[in-house]
Each structure stands twice: as structure tokens, then as C-alpha cells.
Amino acid sequence: xxxxxxxxxxxxxxxxxxxxxxxxLAFFCIVALCAPWxxxxxxxxxxxxxxxxxxxxxxxxxxxxxxxxxxxxxxxYYGVIWGTRxxxxxxxxxxxxxTMFGLLVGAVGGYFGKIVDEVLMRITDIFLAIPFLVAAVxxxxxxxxxxxxxxxxxxFFSWMFxxxxxxxxxxxxxEEQYITAARSVGVNHVGIIVRHVLPxxxxxxxxxxxxxxxxxxxxxAALSFLGIxxxxxxxxxxxxxxxxxxxxLGGGGEVLxxxxxxxxxxxxxxxxxxxxxxxxxxxRDVFDPRxxx
Amino acid sequence: xxxxxxxxxxxxPLTLFGISLIIFFMFMRxxxxxxxxxxxxxxxxxxxxxxxxxxxxxxxxxxxxxxxGRWMGxxxxxxxxxxxxxxxxxxxxxxxxxxxxxxxxLYSALPIIWLGTWLGxxxxxxHNRPLDHTLRISAVVGWSFPDFVFGFFVLMIFYSILGWxxxxxxxxxxxxxxxxxxxxSFTGMVTIDSLLNGRLDVFIDTARRLAGPVLTLTYVGxxxxxxxxxxxxxxxxxxxxxxxxxxxxxxxxVVINKHARRNAMIxxxxxxxxxxxxxxxxxxxxxxxxxxVGIGSFMATAxxxxxxxxxxxxxxxxxxxxxxxxxxxxxxxxxxxxxxxxD
Numbered sequence: 035x036x037x038x039x040x041x042x043x044x045x046x047x048x049x050x051x052x053x054x055x056x057x058x059l060a061f062f063c064i065v066a067l068c069a070p071w072x073x074x075x076x077x078x079x080x081x082x083x084x085x086x087x088x089x090x091x092x093x094x095x096x097x098x099x100x101x102x103x104x105x106x107x108x109x110x111y112y113g114v115i116w117g118t119r120x121x122x123x124x125x126x127x128x129x130x131x132x133t134m135f136g137l138l139v140g141a142v143g144g145y146f147g148k149i150v151d152e153v154l155m156r157i158t159d160i161f162l163a164i165p166f167l168v169a170a171v172x173x174x175x176x177x178x179x180x181x182x183x184x185x186x187x188x189x190f191f192s193w194m195f196x197x198x199x200x201x202x203x204x205x206x207x208x209e210e211q212y213i214t215a216a217r218s219v220g221v222n223h224v225g226i227i228v229r230h231v232l233p234x235x236x237x238x239x240x241x242x243x244x245x246x247x248x249x250x251x252x253x254x255a256a257l258s259f260l261g262i263x264x265x266x267x268x269x270x271x272x273x274x275x276x277x278x279x280x281x282x283l284g285g286g287g288e289v290l291x292x293x294x295x296x297x298x299x300x301x302x303x304x305x306x307x308x309x310x311x312x313x314x315x316x317x318r319d320v321f322d323p324r325x326x327x
Numbered sequence: 328x329x330x331x332x333x334x335x336x337x338x339x340p341l342t343l344f345g346i347s348l349i350i351f352f353m354f355m356r357x358x359x360x361x362x363x364x365x366x367x368x369x370x371x372x373x374x375x376x377x378x379x380x381x382x383x384x385x386x387x388x389x390x391x392x393x394x395x396g397r398w399m400g401x402x403x404x405x406x407x408x409x410x411x412x413x414x415x416x417x418x419x420x421x422x423x424x425x426x427x428x429x430x431x432x433l434y435s436a437l438p439i440i441w442l443g444t445w446l447g448x449x450x451x452x453x454h455n456r457p458l459d460h461t462l463r464i465s466a467v468v469g470w471s472f473p474d475f476v477f478g479f480f481v482l483m484i485f486y487s488i489l490g491w492x493x494x495x496x497x498x499x500x501x502x503x504x505x506x507x508x509x510x511x512s513f514t515g516m517v518t519i520d521s522l523l524n525g526r527l528d529v530f531i532d533t534a535r536r537l538a539g540p541v542l543t544l545t546y547v548g549x550x551x552x553x554x555x556x557x558x559x560x561x562x563x564x565x566x567x568x569x570x571x572x573x574x575x576x577x578x579x580x581v582v583i584n585k586h587a588r589r590n591a592m593i594x595x596x597x598x599x600x601x602x603x604x605x606x607x608x609x610x611x612x613x614x615x616x617x618x619x620v621g622i623g624s625f626m627a628t629a630x631x632x633x634x635x636x637x638x639x640x641x642x643x644x645x646x647x648x649x650x651x652x653x654x655x656x657x658x659x660x661x662x663x664x665x666x667x668x669x670d
Contacts, residue, residue: 160345165608300476308471
């Protein structure tokens, strides 16, 4: 490892946002990995289905038995712990697949230019024309409930963001002399894209992926919150907030009485998204030379 | 310039065609029985064994290109099907709700743009000092707050504790006034109509109910503008002409306000236009939480009740509005500032 690179990594971890972000992420990873010990599921049941703990549908405030309270007959603490796994699953699956697909579209368009680029970019524009949440709502409604369908809907409408980014970067890099040099010694198209172009434009994509992770998890939770995301009673933060919805609006001025239904799942979600945004912020500060003043 | 505008106009029908195709292929995954609602104009016709006849009548088992043509023909004539949620045709259900959504988006755009620009500039001027760090952290936190979580907090604090901003669109009394025959509707936006009718009480009622959603959208949205304003201002402050201006002895205030800020605001202006339009699509959640009338809450309810015609009509409407709005914004920027060239 060169000393310059080591310095970059040191700066990444020692910056305030980088340190906070990575620590939060590490915390969530531990919670997700240790879920079976932190909130033991009933034997022989699917751990992602929150077990019924109370027969009364009324929410109950935190007690020594249920430290985050009870909502929709379910233990909020259990949902928050196992929901961490759902959040990671949605965020990572959607980000990885949509980034790969976006890389492909953007790289092909940016590298070959002309008509190929024009066609691909117009298709990208069309997908961008429908607001993300609205598109996700339509797709999720049509596909039906379930976390897998949420993941499909989100992938379908989020590959355009990396595609545009990578295309712009490639257009810039394409004119560099080392690309001309590579071409003149006979490296083929795929070789140039994979060996020379992509490695040089990968950091902006990583930064963007980390930032997108947050908004994707929010959108997935929004779908569950609206009641068209994960199946009912699936361990998922948005689903936990869905329990709160009717009590909040139907309760008249009593909203405050049900604070625990919002605060615990909400805090988990905000911290999770914040972690990814902070990491993205730190990555950008370290790797994006345009912002160094 | 001419070429740019002509090109954008040329692509308009193509983009609209593309949007309709995406939506079409999405709902083609539904069964013919589910798709019938997209074609009928009144619910009476859906009774009993009529469904099978309607499927034949509208050719819902035909090849997809014939079905697409037929559906497009309906859409162009304004027939988007029957809305179970609205208990009226989808088109009129949307049109009746649009002013409410537009009103919310417009009122939210003002504080978002103002706050974002102001704080972004401040952040750049105090680069890497405590104020900059504080602002950036609050921006990242705002950015990380899902609108539905923040909306609940607003409800708890401003409704439950303080009693200032009740949810809903209008209170019972104000609603009766608006629905009465003396109340004339000019724009469909209650804040403006109530003032034109001289009903200050209605205005105050609806403004109080708007405050919560506006506050929520502002907090969630200002971070984006702040970020753009900050980095653009930082970039401009590093330019040579700023150094020149300083070295010829200009006052720091003049350098910042006249030389730096004006140039730095170009990217901000570009995204501001897009922000207003994006807000229209972002109202789904906020309208639902605050129990407001609007296209967003309409779509959310329709999605929960599997009212496919309304969901698809709503998305088509949002798509068209967004495309037209973005075109308007881009073309006007191209006219105002010759340096703006958007792809």
C-alpha cells in the first residue's frame, strides 16, 4: 500500500463524519448479525414474522417486559432488531444490482457515444420522468405485497442514477491521453472500458451508491408505511410505523400518547440512513478533488 | 439556443410516449379482470357476469399493441377509467385534487429555496469552521429524516402539545364556507380563493393546516439546495476573478454579494425549478400523514385498496406534469442565461 493511499484511508476514518458513519454502520452490522441472540424468535417459526405477544390490539407503552412497547400486538423491540436485517437486505440488494445495471448502460452509452448514447440516454430520461416514489408505488401495487417485490420495484426505477453519473465521467475520461494510448496499442473496447475507464470513475459511483442506500431504505420503508410494501407483520421498520398511522390520526389530540410507536422504529431508520449518508459525505470529501478548496 | 429549444420540443412527444409505454407494460401484468376498471366510465357496468362481456368489448385479451392503441385513445380523450376510491371517473378525481397538491408544493418551495440558499452561502463563507460543520451536520441529518417520521414529530409537537397546526385540509366550519354557494372558486387553491372572497377566517384555518406539511417538506428538502449552494459558492470563491476583485481593494461585502454570490446562484436556480416539480411527486407521504386532500394521498389510498385505475391515472398525470414542468424550467433558464446548457 502506498503511503498516499494509506493517508487517504486514514483521513477517511478520522474525519468526523467518516468516524461517526462507520461506527454507526458497524453497530447496525452487529445488531443484524446478533439478531437471533438479541431477540430470540419462537422456535420453529420464521424469525422475520413478528410473533404475537399481546391479544389486545391497543398499543402499550414501554415496560420492563417490552422495552420499546407493543404495537399491533407485536413487540416493537423485536421488530426493530429483525428489521435491521430487512433494511440491509433491501439497501444492499437494490444498490448492488441497480449500480451494476447502471454501470453497464452508462459505460456503453458514454464509451460508444453517438446514436447508442442518444438512445440510451433518452430511455434513461423517460425512466427519470416519473417521480421515484410514485413509480415505486405503482410498481409495488401491481406486483403485490412482499419484500422481494419491493426490491424489484426499486431496482426497476433506480438504475438511471448511476447510469447518468458513469456516462458523464466516461465522457470526460475518454478524451484522456492514456485512453488514446491504450487504443493505439490495440486494446479492444471491452478491455479499455473494464481496465482503464471504469477504475478511474469508480469513486464517484461508490459515493453515490452510499448516498443512494439511504434514500432507497427510506423509499422501501415508505412503501411498507403506506401498506403496500413488505407483508403485514413482517419485521420491517416501515411496517412498524404503519401500525402507528391509524393511532396517530384517529387519536385526535392524543398523538403524543403513542410516541413510542414512532420514536423507536423512526430512530433506527434515521440512524441507519444517517450512517450511509455520513459515509458518503466522508468518501466525497476524501476522493472528490473538485471540492478541495 | 434555437437548436436547444427545438430539440427539447422534438423529444417531448417521444418522452410522453415512453412514459405511457412503461406504465402500460406495468399494468399489463394485471389480469384482464383487474384491468377492466381502466376502461369503464361508471361502476354500475361492473356488476355480476358483465365483467366477462366488458373484457370482450374492450378487447382485453387482444395482442398488446392493439390494446395499447385502444388505451392511448381513451387516455387522450381524458377517459382514465373509474376510480373506486374517488367514486367518480379518475380524470375528474385527479383534476379536483390537483390544486390542493399544487398549493402545498408551491408553499413548500419558497422556504426550501430561501433557507437552502442562505444557509448554503453561509456554510461556504465559513468553510471548515464550526458554523460550516454545524450546518452540514444538520443538513445531513435533515437529508436522513424520512418524511413520514419527521411528519409524525411535527404532529406530536405542533398539534398534540402546542395545538397550533391541526391535520386535515379544512376544519368543519371553513369547509362549509368553501362548499357554500356564496364562495366563488377562482383558482381551486383555498388560500388564494379565501382571500379573494374576503374570508380571512377560512384563510387562517387553511394556512394553519398547511403549516405542518410545509414544515415537514422544508426540513426534509432544504438540505439538497444547501449542498448545491455551498459547493457552488466554494467553487466560485476559488476563482481568479474573486482574487482579482479582492486584490484591487474591493470591500469584502461587495466581493461576496456582487461577484461571488450572483455567479454561484446559477446552479441553485437550475435545481430550484426542479425542486418545485419534484415536490409535486413528494406529496404522497406528507398528504397521507397530515390527512390532506390531494393527488398524493389519493394515490396512496388507491394503492392500498388496489384501485388500479386511480394509481395508474395518477402516475400518468405526475409523469406528464413533470415532463412539461421540467421543459418549461429548462427552456426559461436557457433563455435567461445563455451559459446554461442542460443535456
